[in-house]
Amino acid sequence: MSNAPAHNSSDDNTLPAHGSHGTSDHGTEEPGQELSAAEIEAVIDRILAKDAAAGRAARTDSDIEAQDPHGGTPSGRPLAGTAQAVSALDFQHSRFDGDQSDLADRNALRRQGQASLSTELEDVTEVEYRQLRLERVVLAGLWSQGTMADAENSLRELAALAETAGSEVLDGLVQRRAKPDPATYLGQGKAQELKDIVHATGADTVIIDGDLAPSQRRTLEEVVKVKVIDRTALILDIFAQHAQSREGRAQVELAQMEYLLPRLRGWGESMSRQAGGRVGAAGGGIGSRGPGETKMELDRRKIRTRMAKLRREIAAMRPARETKRANRKRNSVPSVAIAGYTNAGKSSLLNRLTDAGVLVENALFATLDPTVRKTETSDGLGYTLVDTVGFVRFLPTQLVEAFRSTLEEVADADLILHIVDASHPDPEGQIAAVRTVFGEVGALQIPEIIILNKADIADPFVVERLRQREPRTVVVSARTGLGIEELLEAIREGIPHPSVTLKLLVPYDRGDLLNKLHGNDAEIISLEHGEHGTLAEVRVREDLAAEVEPFIQHD
Numbered sequence: 001m002s003n004a005p006a007h008n009s010s011d012d013n014t015l016p017a018h019g020s021h022g023t024s025d026h027g028t029e030e031p032g033q034e035l036s037a038a039e040i041e042a043v044i045d046r047i048l049a050k051d052a053a054a055g056r057a058a059r060t061d062s063d064i065e066a067q068d069p070h071g072g073t074p075s076g077r078p079l080a081g082t083a084q085a086v087s088a089l090d091f092q093h094s095r096f097d098g099d100q101s102d103l104a105d106r107n108a109l110r111r112q113g114q115a116s117l118s119t120e121l122e123d124v125t126e127v128e129y130r131q132l133r134l135e136r137v138v139l140a141g142l143w144s145q146g147t148m149a150d151a152e153n154s155l156r157e158l159a160a161l162a163e164t165a166g167s168e169v170l171d172g173l174v175q176r177r178a179k180p181d182p183a184t185y186l187g188q189g190k191a192q193e194l195k196d197i198v199h200a201t202g203a204d205t206v207i208i209d210g211d212l213a214p215s216q217r218r219t220l221e222e223v224v225k226v227k228v229i230d231r232t233a234l235i236l237d238i239f240a241q242h243a244q245s246r247e248g249r250a251q252v253e254l255a256q257m258e259y260l261l262p263r264l265r266g267w268g269e270s271m272s273r274q275a276g277g278r279v280g281a282a283g284g285g286i287g288s289r290g291p292g293e294t295k296m297e298l299d300r301r302k303i304r305t306r307m308a309k310l311r312r313e314i315a316a317m318r319p320a321r322e323t324k325r326a327n328r329k330r331n332s333v334p335s336v337a338i339a340g341y342t343n344a345g346k347s348s349l350l351n352r353l354t355d356a357g358v359l360v361e362n363a364l365f366a367t368l369d370p371t372v373r374k375t376e377t378s379d380g381l382g383y384t385l386v387d388t389v390g391f392v393r394f395l396p397t398q399l400v401e402a403f404r405s406t407l408e409e410v411a412d413a414d415l416i417l418h419i420v421d422a423s424h425p426d427p428e429g430q431i432a433a434v435r436t437v438f439g440e441v442g443a444l445q446i447p448e449i450i451i452l453n454k455a456d457i458a459d460p461f462v463v464e465r466l467r468q469r470e471p472r473t474v475v476v477s478a479r480t481g482l483g484i485e486e487l488l489e490a491i492r493e494g495i496p497h498p499s500v501t502l503k504l505l506v507p508y509d510r511g512d513l514l515n516k517l518h519g520n521d522a523e524i525i526s527l528e529h530g531e532h533g534t535l536a537e538v539r540v541r542e543d544l545a546a547e548v549e550p551f552i553q554h555d
Helices: 010-018 037-060 101-108 148-164 188-201 214-224 231-242 246-263 295-330 346-354 397-402 404-411 427-440 460-469 484-494 511-517 542-547
Strands: 136-143 168-176 205-208 227-230 335-340 371-376 382-387 415-421 448-453 473-475 500-506 522-529 534-540
Touching: 136 148, 136 188, 148 168, 148 231, 168 188, 188 214, 205 214, 205 231, 214 227, 214 246, 227 231, 231 246, 231 397, 246 295, 246 397, 335 346, 335 404, 335 427, 346 371, 346 382, 346 415, 346 448, 346 484, 397 404, 415 427, 415 484, 427 460, 448 460, 448 484, 460 473, 473 484, 500 511, 500 542, 511 522, 511 534, 511 542, 534 542
Parallel strands: 136 168, 136 205, 205 227, 335 382, 335 415, 415 448, 448 473
Antiparallel strands: 371 382, 500 534, 522 534
């Protein structure tokens, strides 16, 4: 693989060619002939349109060029253009998304690149999990199964994660290898090539598309001479940036601590407080001999203490969520959970259906805290919509455990709207990844509707393939509103309806009861006003049926 950064391409020389005079693709004027202002403007418009088309073609080109003999990808090819996990649309929001003030606040706090950062490892004496510095990164991954396109898609998703964390992706490398090297994850030769790429690009961080053992990360850092992090650390950093609620921040911190505990490390004398029987310059002198305690052991004890405190805090917050959930169940309010892969359009769909105005950003894991909104069907039946945290391939187990109370919203739902990005290169892989998490939280038995979102930019053949593969699908576009009416009808048919059919005679002085029959817990089949009151044929839920029992009319 060449050491050239991914953002350099031959397309950079396109513009000067458009500036030539004479007969060209942009006009038929002869050299020296003067053009009017309108003609010049028309020529410029054609040039810009052609350049924009060329840029889009470069971003969507999936042809695989010649690979290098060591199994790496061609220079820059995996990272050319926008990462495929992020939509290529410039226009992200509709009027249903509100003013998006949260997005403006987040963009104002986006981390900026720091040109002065050193690329050398620092001798830190604190815990291993230093603050991530992801301004200039190089990616590396293994191609151990599937096709080369699958490996590139995985690296593109890693690039999107890195960009979401606030970094600039400079280059990427994929090695064809059956299994990771036990010492350096990549092979020794490929690790040296990675070192050359880091040196050539001036990167300060390497991100590995997989989970690294502590020894692998340590050895690889010694080779490339810059900080190395894995996919799990990157996702945890994104969650730490985007968590807003008190419960969400506590859950993320607990996941970080669990990840950190086996990865503590340091260098030199500062990591030990054991003097033992040493004498002379190496010893601690009189009063320092004894069993002592290493600095690493102290750090581990502090982390375990903090983890125990976080677990108690999360456990204390759990009853509030369970109480709200119990109230919905007691009132027989159907719950519809919106779940799916990250950046599939869950928040956009919630805004379209309920005008919730939650944050919408073209980034991975933009929203972490669940949002609950109440709405109703076309025939007046009320239900709640719950927007949950997004999923991703190989979602860290620490996050699944830490966010279990949040993910239980999916397991307790009456219906799951499984949102799929139909424009993604591997939508079937997204579906499989999400269902893996469903299995971990016990939600596989919940009725599920596959929502094929972003249909306005998806390949129609891919959409049809998914419709043939899945038993219950609805094709929508949260951005344009395509298919929303069909989705609302599918929700109406999918949620539990009042099951008890009754004929009632409601006295005219019981307007409160008639008002309940017009509410979300009942469906009115017919109403007739008689001499002694209102005759109503209704379907109600069991709790309301007990309340109206004195007014039941028996034939």
